[in-house]
Amino acid sequence: MIFKSLDKETMLKEPEKISEMDRREFLKIGLVITGVFAGGSIVSVASAAEKVFPNGSIARKYPYRPHYAMVIRVDQCIGCRRCEKGCTAANAVPDYGWRTKVLEREVPEAIGQKREFIPVLCNQCNNPPCVRACPVTATYKDKVHGIVMMDIKKCIGCKICMAACPYDARYYNEERGAVDKCDFCFESSLSRGGKKTACQAACPADVRVFGDLSDPRSRVYQMVHQLQKPVWVLKKETDARPNIFYTKG
């Protein structure tokens, strides 16, 4: 992400609050959506802006073009797990590993619906802890589209990226001789002209919305840049700045 320092005088005048102009700019440019999922409060877009960026810095634009992201409409998931199967088939994922998974939460005391499903996958973070930890840049943030990629010929198998990932999104693939992870189907689809990820294509409930977060015409952009519905990310506290967003409705 590209940052521009705020004017020092402005900071001194308003040290605790982001100005209205900056706030509007945040909303316009995006990447300010945050929140705490499950068990915590869901933070609104406007108030979240002040919490995402530290005083003195402001995001000016999306760092990648296309800036691939996914919005997961979590309440639409029916737990059929076709996304898992689609991913496995498209990316030759072995039976001992996974690139995406649908988690299941059951709350017997809840009124009405007592079970919900939460799809998880690599969050293609803007500040990826796995990329920082890898000693040989075997995993890297692609400079064009921002997907966290694997260069399998370099992977030494130290597995520090697996320990570093806050989303449990990595596993060691024996067949590849390297750590494997979700690449938004870049190898199997996007690099060959595809527009969808396998999990998105397999989903019968339109749970996963994939697209370019930097394109105002994209559905992903429109779902993220709105105030009506809450949008959140997982594990915000790690400051990994993920590109997988969650919403309901």
Added chain:
Amino acid sequence: MGCPEHSSWKGWIEDAGRRVFSGGPVYLFFLGLFAAMLVAGIAAGIHAVYITGSRHAYGTNREIPLAMLIATYTFFVITSTGLCLVSSIGHIFGVERFMPIAKRAVLLSVITIMSGFLVIGLELENPLRLAVYLFLSPNFTSNIWWMGVLYSFEVVLLIIEFIFIMLDNHRASMAAGLLGILFGIAAISNLGGVFAMLNGREFWYGPYLPIFFIASALLMGCAAVIFFTVLAYRVHCEPLDHPMADSLAAIGKLAGLMLAVIMFFTIWRMVALAVGGTHELLVRDALVSGPFAFNFWVLEVGLGMILPFVLILWSGGKRIGPLFLASALVIFSSFFMRLDMVVAGQIVPMYWELGVREYSMLNAYWPTWHEILVVLAGVGLSGVSFLTGEKVFQGFREAEGAGSPSDGTLEVVVQDPQSASDGKVDG
């Protein structure tokens, strides 16, 4: 000196070989035992990584990718840095009482770091790629990259230091030793950083581990010097001479101080965990009353802190027997300290806070025989190298003033055949 200054290398090697093979049945038994451990461990490691696959042979998994072998690696390299630091007190910073242990400590530092490299080499899935891409594709933000580079430099510097110290070239050995200390401290704090900079792992995250590792290294260095020096004199079937006994007593005092430091580190660590977040509370509970309780209370606190501290106090800074036992306990327990630190940092599932079925249990780890054998390979390499080194370099006796026996003021309770009966230094 044991160095080939006046004779050919070939003759020197033949002499050294003769000394090794005429070491006596007990010596040869242990040499053979350690060699067997080394061979079996290397075979197990190769079998695990290249034949069956580590997924089947090692106890690591997706949720706990770093476990016993990483812990063993940290155990050895922390010991190595500690030995380097303790040796420097005498031969670099000029503290007289620490001089006699310098040569052995530097050699042990080389030995332990090589043992660490062996274990990590059998843990990595593709170690050859590391040798290539560490240089061709470096990641300067990675702690492991820095650790690899710094430890590579350190091992070279330690070897240079050892060569010069054996040649009695003190200026050169001091220069190499000083650089070795700098690289060693940088490397060990980076090793702490490998864990401490993973902010998704709350138990590891923060500046605690790099600082703790440095303090722990000093304790391990002291313990290893006392332990191996006493054993070395047993290898040579000789009683401790006065300068060495005096030196070990001084190191014992430093060990006591560092043990107190480690105890306070641990106390505050546990207190801080008690007011931490959910992950930290879960880890604290696992350590205090959960699956790690035996390791923590018995192996870490009881055998690794309280008992050694009592033994060091009991030694009164004089009695080598209790110091030796305390050192052995510190070395033994610190292995479990490393293991608990590494594994406990990963027991809380990443999506614990979501309350989902798939992540509702704490992650579990149990070592496999393959992993235990690889650990023994590291121990075996250290054992073989130590025993061989003692014979090859003839116990470092000339420069250490061996043969100038104790004046009897130090009570040495090392039970060797000659002095077992009276518990005094046998002059």
